[in-house]
């Protein structure tokens with residue numbers, strides 16, 4: 001027995017990737033220890049282009 005007449009609303013499929021800005025998987029953000037210069041690079045800059053100090057990966061989750 002099928003009862004027609006009621007149109008069930010289709011469940012809305014909401015795309016989960018609307019405006020999600022995750023960290024790019026290829027690039028990381030590095031911040032200078034000394035002067036605070038931020039470099040976004042796919043490879044570790046190693047030293048600050050501004051002052052030559054060590055840089056750290058800022059995208060690494062730090063608790």
Ligand SMILES: [Zn+2]
Pocket residue numbers: 032033034035036037048049050051052053
């Ligand atoms: Zn620096």
